[in-house]
Amino acid sequence: MVEKKKKLGEFLSSLYGKIVMLIVIFISLYPIVWVFLSSFKKNPGGLSLPTEWIFDGYITIFTKLNILTYFKNSFIITITSTIISVLIVSMAAYVSARMEFRLKGLVTMMFSTTLFIPAISISLPIYQLLGNLGLKDTHLGIIFIYSGLGIATTYFILRSYFLSIPKEMEEAARIDGCGYAGSFFRIIVPIAKPGISTAAIMAFLNNWNEFYFASILLKSKEKMTLPALLGQFTTAYSKNLNGMFSAIIVTVVPTIIIFCLLSETFVKSLTAGAVKG
Amino acid sequence: MGNPKKNSRNKLFTKKNGFIFAFLLPAVLVWAIIYAYPLFNIFFTSFTKWNYKNFLNPEFLGISNIFDNYIKLFTVDRNFQMAFVNSMKWVVLTMCIQMPFTVIVALVLSKKPLGWKFTRNVFIIPNIISTAAIGLIFLNIYSPSRGIVTEICNMIWPGSDISVLANPTYSFWGVTFAFILFGGSSCLLLLTQIFSIDPAIYEAARVDGANERQMDFLIRLPLMRPMIGTVSVMAANYGLLLYNEIALISQGGPDNATYSLSYYVYKTGLGSTKLNFARANAAGVIQIILGLVLVGIINKAFRTAEED
């Protein structure tokens, strides 16, 4: 009887799990699946399957747009800025998690404020700044801005991770003759890999999708990133729905594929490195 | 010759300070360059008269009416009041819908049932897709002529002809559902935290006869708390700053029912022919203060601060 009850419980909980997973899969996929199907329709939209499969949108995109250039731009900008941002912020987060110094509260406060500044409010000063530095409409300029944009999120994730690493680790290292910097790069960074990867993924996602600054700071078509390009579709392709739907698919699907391939590596490091406290 | 002991302590002291300084410097420098000036700029110009007539020279309002912009926001500016209420609603909704949903998904996936990796990767897809694309997608989904919402509503309720974005109430929810369920990256963070729990704890609990559900409530949830706090801050922040979805889907309409604070800032400053930057920046200051208060509340609720 007890066995039976336990089995029923297990069944129910696995059913519950399955339902939750199905809901997740549905809400995550239906928008993109709908766009995918619609992109083959002559008059995109509606619930039905395409009656006649049209590839015009895709043909236009691959012949008229240098989609590969945009991917390359997005990659260069996102990866460089993610590396810079995670590196410098991890250093600051480590110091703030481990060392005692005056003005520590101020540093955290400083970074916190950045979370809530509307991008629109700072766009004018930032535009002027890049203009003065001669970095307007350059990849370097946008990389610089992106390196600072996610500063708060990265800082919080890393700081909480560093806090969860036992202090004994570096103390042991310090006794072995490692300097501060040495113990950070040789001991802490390897231990904090899961936290650093997580922060890197978050920064990567944010920068990859950043749309506002990309669209005001990058003017030349050959320098644009994918989101900036997509932002133009509302106007450029409003008369060509088929083209617009195809463009969404073309920019989004490779991103998903790349992420799925990369995420295996990322997530492996996330799940492997459990910190034992 | 002095005191060698004291000398070395001094040296150590400076070396440590030097290290702290060197490690903080790059991040603080980036902050200072990108944020410090804009922050001061937003703050000070919110006490000025600054619009298209004096675009290059904001004029201080004078001590006697220093808070003019703020007073106008709360007394006469209906669009701001609408934006304020909406943004608060969106913050609460992310807390009440997105967070619980994401936590439930993370708990389910943490047991690694069949297909969990697939689900995890799929869940993050809406977060990988740029909001520009998400905006376009939902704009089309809600379109009465080519979308699906109207069609589905007509199946359930023939002749209803619902146009999501043409009705103030529906439009608010239309914008909300274009982002609120997409907690994939938060879910990833929570999973990281769950997987970092020492397996020995589960073993001990299992020996004590705890079932999975009890372990969720007694072990996983309490140990996830700091990360739930961090993720909540990020989610609340997203709700508070909501802009792209509105700019692309509803453009604040209909009847300004979907104004958010960020959208108000845009519509009042750069997006207006009057270019009322002073008022926009006053709203920006309010937004920043709201954000800091929110972080305070969330940190307190989840005690993510250092003491934990």
Added chain:
Amino acid sequence: MKKKLISLFLCASLAASMLVGCGSTEEPVTTEVEEATEEVATTEEVASELPTITFTHGYYHDESEWPAAAEMRAIYQEFADAHADEFNFVVVADESGAEGIYNTALNDLGAGSFYDIADFGGWNITPVAAAAGAIVDLKPYLDEDAAFKAGVGVCYDQNLTEDGAIYSVREQIEGVGFWYNEALFAQAGAKVPSEWSTWADFDAAVDALVAAGITPFGLNAGWPTNILLAGYSQRSEASRAFYEGGATVESFDDETFKASMEFMQKNVLQKIDAANFGPGGDSDEAYRSEFFAGNTAMLFNGVWDAGGSVGCEAGAENIKPAVFPTDEAGKTAALLSGGCGFVVGSHLDEAQTAAAIEFIKYMTSPEIAARIIEKGIGMAPSTEVDYDALASVVTTDDAKLLVEACRLCQNADYQALGLGNTFGDAEGEIQAKYAGLKDGSKTVEDVVAELNDFLAAAE
């Protein structure tokens, strides 16, 4: 195993998509802009002392997407080529369109710079740029050259500021009346717009259409509805007077405005079902597509939509242009908005400014005006254009329609600016009220009160 297969498949498809992408990069894609800069680069070596001036415009669209854009680029380039020995005229297309040019100009102004010369395509940069002293007053140049003044036509008066300056003129204007489907009117037995005498005939026609089960028009919370409101506002002396003062309106508590909103609610918005009322916004074009699909009888859009009739399901032969009636029997009204177009930066030296003026003169010359109309791009501002003569010159059906529509607008008894040009930011607030008026959740009184609140808040 299965997982490996899947990832292999994904890799393969990724590689495939990249290959396709590479294939497209190999194709020589030379745009007008590239050609222009190359040319400049070569001439610069020869004669570097020639003044250089950069012109920025928003016609970046590919020819297949919007043929007018390619034609405009060709017009610019011909000017650059013709004057290659006098100055280097560099033509640059902004990929984010006129809106992008406007935003860049704002940001640039903050940083203390401005375009040499740019086409703002209706986005009004002049108040802020003029206040910052960054742009040139064109009035002296217009006053000394009668042909130039005639070429800019209605722009001269429309863009004349209170301080007596003209900061911008345009080579084309938004001529707006409306389009109707003759076949649907016949089917409903309704009087067609060309036979209308007053707005009462409009109401009668709408009722006849509705009775016949034909949707009279598609609308949304924006553009087409604003056109109709602006058109209706020209009906009487008092209404026109209120409308004209829109830029400096202090209260919407005006009898004519209330009557206009009443008309919009009862005689317009509530005559159509929810499916034909879109949310507004740039991509909300159902009101157009439904008209050209032959499902609605009227389309409130400008003369340029003559191009929409080509090969449409409604039948190009059924599409006819019209202008608005008034309440003065037989008199008509149209909307003609020049708006902000060419703006010249004040940082240019004498030779550069001369080149910029030369370019604007070229763009507003009768030859270019004729070309803009013949190619179906739009309506020229010049009052000198002889549409009757043009009608016999043009060959294609859509160009004929365009010429006819322009002729009607030009000959209308009353010509007014569009709603946006008149009311500025308040236009957005007015259009926000349509949905509430339509479903009856707002009364005209509510609308007036809310609009007045907005005016109070904006001060």
